[in-house]
Amino acid sequence: MPRILKRKFVETVQIDLGERSYPIVIAQDLLAQGQTWQALPKAAAALIVTNEVVAPLYLSAFKQALGNKYAQVHEVVLPDGEAHKDWQTLNLIFDGLLSHGCDRKTVLFALGGGVVGDMTGFAAASYMRGVPFVQVPTTLLSQVDSSVGGKTAINHPLGKNMIGAFYQPQLVVCDLATLDTLPARELSAGLAEVIKYGPIADMEFFSWLEHNMAALLQRDRTALIHAVKRSVEIKAWVVGQDEKEAGLRAILNFGHTFGHAMEAGMGYGNWLHGEGVAAGMVMAAELSRRLGMVDESFVLRLRKLIEQAGLPVRGAVIDAQDNAGRYLELMCIDKKSEAGEIRFVLIDGPGKAVVRSAPDALVREVIDSCCA
Template sequence: MGSGKTTVGRALARKLNKRFIDSDHEIEARTGASIPLIFEIEGEASFRQREAEVIRELVTLDNVVVATGGGAILNPASRGLLAANGTVIYLRASVNSILQRTSHDRNRPLLQTADPRQRIEELSREREPLYREIADIVIDTGRPNVQFLVNAILNQLDQTGSSAANSAMPSHHHLSNPPPAACADATVTLEVSLGDRSYPVAIGPALLDDVTLMARHVCGERAAIVTNTVVAPLYLERVTRTLAAAGKQVTAIVLPDGEEEKTWANLMTIFDALLANKCDRKTTLIALGGGVVGDMTGFAAASYMRGVPLIQIPTTLLSQVDSSVGGKTGINHPLGKNMIGAFYQPRAVIADTATLDSLPARELSAGLAEVIKHGAIIDAEFFSWIEANMAALLAKDLAALAHAILRSCEIKVEIVRQDEREGGIRAILNFGHTFAHAIEAGLGYGTWLHGEAVGCGMVMAADLSHRLGLLDALSKERITALVKAAGLPVVAPNLGVTNWLELMQVDKKNEGGTIRFILLQPLGAAKIDTVPPAMLAATLQACVASA
């Protein structure tokens, strides 16, 4: 239970072009009763008998992926049928993961006890030998991204030479944590699942030269590449050559570089070029660069002819781990950052990790701010991994960077899937940003890089969370130390208290003129709330440089 059999099984079936069947759902459909009700009325022994009968039928089917109940292997006949009639994929999850995933699920009859942890450990000891007895493939599920798990299964199917004519997926509870996977030498593709607006996020090296990939996502005959004066000399010719090899006509639009250039005037420059080159509504706009280029090109794509296709090709760490995914687009206003824009999802995100080789140290550090943010708000284990691997990240170790990008994108993808337009949980991705946006506007756009402001903003948000009793002192210090280790500022500029408050009031999260902050409760979990003015004043006093 809680290992992801149904979710992973359904996604695997789609990849293999097979039919998916969940044995528990099949039992419920046949009886008209839920699994907990069957347990309550008939008892576990009767349920196991029903389960064995269903499995006996399911293993005779061709071209199916079957997700079994976690206890299906307790029946010797079922074990034999599964082993003899298909490829058995064994999903492992740690006790902590199982507890986290099932803690609020009342449909787990075996866990309705005073001590669910002890019960899970008992089930693990009982079932572990039986899973190993019949498993052809073992997959650790410590990393919850579905696409990653499906790709791991497909890779093992290829290595074992299995045709996966039928696949059965028993679940299991395991006590070890899997090592992080990386895509340093291979491409990993995630999917932002938004119905008819769904799109892939491809992460890997040498993607700028992948003609097939470009041809797949640039559907029309024409493409317009929007880039800037820094990125253009590095990558514009390569991408143009790849698109030409795919049979596409290319228009290049080169903008000035810098956050201060994220303006209405430069947006008009994009429109001027599109109109001058007679680009139609089938022209694909390609954002080649960092977050500024991505945001402006996205806004242009959302607006030009009321919407044209968009592809994001992020070339900075910050844009690869955050801004290119999720469909936020826009420009800055002198009174507020990103206050004018639109939600507009791309057709694809193509993150070539090799482009980070040319990234200046300051830009690398700025990108690490968003990596740290993802760990702080939702994944304490990832936060600890960043602490342990900061030196490797700063040294541009390919495996470390690949894992940081992949995990960050997994987190962003899942949050966007749940809340595309920031009506709820997506707001937690703005951890530190209320302070950060005030810093950027107060100093003037471009004085601090966005990631530098976010890093300092997270230190301030952690201080505020601690003062409110939500975050322990050690976690607050860990956040400050990690931001500093990444080469980011931890002391905020002195903008004046009145100016600070005025700048923070211009924030999209605010309601009714009340400033709302993303707070940690504890490290690895976030909430959005208002705060008492005295607490905010104390944080400003503690974190802002003396005059």
């Protein structure tokens, strides 16, 4: 296929953060093309961080493409999964960097999903107090959410993403071809973060998703490129106004307060992040309804779309004795909580999110009514 034809389908969204601005490039078959990486800063070495699932699929072609630009291309292959998003695994990246004598110009590439991206980003933020890095997300979830905006972190046994940095990449490359190999469960998990953008910012996009969910599940390229692009545009708009989550940016955590509690309460890795967010969005919408901010038809509409995407609409039971109590306990250590008060992202009319607290009794009712 002549290159000119391919290039027609390249979409670019710019993250506008002054001297930390960078582009997100969205198209198919970007990863193995040398020209994709040509504009990056020069360095003696590159180090690719990936995991044992992604490595057999894309590492070889990617290494070859980077070989045109960097004299040395090293690799670190991590174990797969949220359960490994910890210090021990992060340290494998530092071991790799130091054992290869990598200097502070070395460029790190995160080839994989959200876990690889978060860990590579935090390693880049911390190695020698900061080296450049590039996100090459290979899952829908990381393409539409976690690779964009510079949030990096690892988990602590007492809380998810508790240790990290705001650290922006030089470039994000979303190669849609990598979604072909994504398991159906992970495609659905990614759709949770796509759906999220509707209630918080764009109900027109929400309607589009209602009409195109079947196409997205069939991995229709035209549908996927629109879903990724529109998601990234909304995220770029939010992050450009509030890089370090002083206010507005918290709305991107719609569904996450409940979702994080599920992930932590069940042990990381039992539910996918997007699955927790999916059920968490239904719970947050139900809480919004009980506070009089949306009506029941909205909650049902959201619930239906989440169900269509193949995602859970009921929260997990994380404690057989006192489920609501355990949720509240875990949500108290959410990063948005302040002085012991849990801050929820709620929907104040479809298409608009607010961050506020809610009475414990009401939250308990929601948990009791929404958990299976």
